Amino acid sequence: MTSPRTVAILGSTGSIGTQALDVVSRNPDRFRVTALSAGSNLDLVAEQAVAFEVDLIAVATGTCERVAEAIGAYAVRAGRGAYRPQVVVGDDAAVTAAGSGADVVLNGITGSIGLRPTLAALAEGSVLALANKESLIVGGPLVKAAARAGQIVPVDSEHSAIAQSLRGGRAEEVRRLVVTASGGPFRGRSRDSLREVTPEQALAHPNFSMGRVITTNSATLVNKGLEVIEAHLLFDIPFDRIDVVVHPQQMIHSMVEFVDGSTIAQAGPPRMLVPIALGLSWPERLADVDVPVDWTRAQSWEFEPLDDEAFPAVRLAREVGEASGTYPAVYNAANEVAVDAFHDGRIGFLDIVDTIDRVVQDHATSGGEGIESATLSVEDVLRADSWARHRARTVLGLTDGRPTEPLSDAEGALR
Structure with a gap:
C-alpha cells in the first residue's frame, strides 16, 4: 500500500486552509498533515494541530510559550495530553513550514508575503499547490526559475x-x-x-x-x-x-x-x-469531493x-x-x-x-x-x-x- 502523502498547509485557518483540512479528513489514507502555518487565529490553529496531530506548527504572531499553551489545552480536552508538536513563531514561521520537506505544500496565504514560502517549498523539492497567486505574479521569473517541470499545481479555480x-x-x-x-x-x-x-x-x-x-x-x-x-x-x-x-x-x-x-x-x-x-x-x-452539476435540471448559463x-x-x-x-x-x-x-x-x-x-x-x-x-x-x-x-x-x-x-x-x- 502506498504511504500517505505528507502535506504542509500555509494559511490553515483561512478559507482555503480549512477546506483543505476537510478534504484531508475525508481521505485519511491518502494524506497526513505534517505542518500548519497561520497568522493570528491561535485558537483555531491549536484545534487543527490537535485534530490532525501535526508535527510542526508555525504562527506569525505571539510567542512559542503562548502557542504551546493553547495547543496543550486543546490536547488535554481531546484526550491527547501527551501531544507536543514543534512550534515556531515569527515573521519567517511560514517559510519554515514551507521548507519542512512535505510532499505537497499548499500555499493558501493571501498577498505578496507568500513569496518567500513559495520559494522555500520549491527549493525543498515539494510539489507546490499554489493558491497564493500573488507570489507567482510578483516573483514570476524567480518562481519559474526555481520550479522544475510539473512542480507547481494551480489551485485557483480558473487555473x-x-x-x-x-x-x-x-x-x-x-x-x-x-x-x-x-x-x-x-x-x-x-x-x-x-x-x-x-x-x-x-x-x-x-x-x-x-x-x-x-x-x-x-x-x-x-x-x-x-x-x-x-x-x-x-x-x-x-x-x-x-x-x-x-x-x-x-x-x-x-x-x-x-x-x-x-x-x-x-x-x-x-x-x-x-x-x-x-x-x-x-x-x-479523489472520489466524491463535491456534488457534480445536475444536468437533468433546466438551467441557463450566460456569457458576455x-x-x-x-x-x-x-x-x-x-x-x-x-x-x-x-x-x-x-x-x-x-x-x-x-x-x-x-x-x-x-x-x-x-x-x-x-x-x-x-x-x-x-x-x-x-x-x-x-x-x-x-x-x-x-x-x-x-x-x-x-x-x-x-x-x-x-x-x-x-x-x-x-x-x-x-x-x-x-x-x-x-x-
Whole structure:
C-alpha cells in the first residue's frame, strides 16, 4: 500500500486552509498533515494541530510559550495530553513550514508575503499547490526559475480548470485560454454609476464568501487582472492569447480553445473543493469531493464580454504583465493599499484602480524599467513592493494626516 502523502498547509485557518483540512479528513489514507502555518487565529490553529496531530506548527504572531499553551489545552480536552508538536513563531514561521520537506505544500496565504514560502517549498523539492497567486505574479521569473517541470499545481479555480482542460491536447494545439469571471456584484453597471459604491456593497459577492481583499478585488476585477498574469506565467501563453469572458453563474471555471476550433471547458459548482483536492492529489482525482452539476435540471448559463471602460483593471494588468520585472509587484502592492483606504472610507471605489494606474505610471518614471526579469531578485521585488505601498499612500494623502482627495478620471486614466 502506498504511504500517505505528507502535506504542509500555509494559511490553515483561512478559507482555503480549512477546506483543505476537510478534504484531508475525508481521505485519511491518502494524506497526513505534517505542518500548519497561520497568522493570528491561535485558537483555531491549536484545534487543527490537535485534530490532525501535526508535527510542526508555525504562527506569525505571539510567542512559542503562548502557542504551546493553547495547543496543550486543546490536547488535554481531546484526550491527547501527551501531544507536543514543534512550534515556531515569527515573521519567517511560514517559510519554515514551507521548507519542512512535505510532499505537497499548499500555499493558501493571501498577498505578496507568500513569496518567500513559495520559494522555500520549491527549493525543498515539494510539489507546490499554489493558491497564493500573488507570489507567482510578483516573483514570476524567480518562481519559474526555481520550479522544475510539473512542480507547481494551480489551485485557483480558473487555473485548475485550464490545467484540467489542457489534458485534452498538446501545447502546440492550443489557440487561446479563456478565463471566466463572475463580473462581481457590479456586473453591467457603467463606470459613472460606480462612483458612490460603498464597502458593504463591494463585499456582497454574488457567489463566494471570501476575505476583504479578495472580495473587493473581485468587485474591481483586479483579481481577474492578476489571474491573467498568473495564466501567462503558469502556461506560457502570450497575453494576446488569453481572453476574459464574464460568466455570472461561475459554473464553467475556464476554457481552452484549440486550433481545430474545439473548446474544452471544465464545469462544476462555484466552489473551491475540487481545485483544492486536485492541488493535493494531482494528477489523480479523489472520489466524491463535491456534488457534480445536475444536468437533468433546466438551467441557463450566460456569457458576455468584459466592459473594459467600467472595469479597466484587466487591461492595466495586461500592460503590467507585458512590462514584467517589478511592475506586477507594484500593481499588487498599490492595490492592497488602495483597498484598505477604500474600506477605511478614505477614497471612493473608482479610486482603487485609478490609484494602481497612477503608481504604475510613477514607477515607470522612477526607474522601474531598469530592472529586467532575467536579473530580478527577491530583494528587487520587496523593494518595489515597499516603494509602491509608500507611493500609493503618498498619492492618496495618507502619509501626513491630510484628508484624501479622490483622483480625477484624467489622473487615473490608463495610458
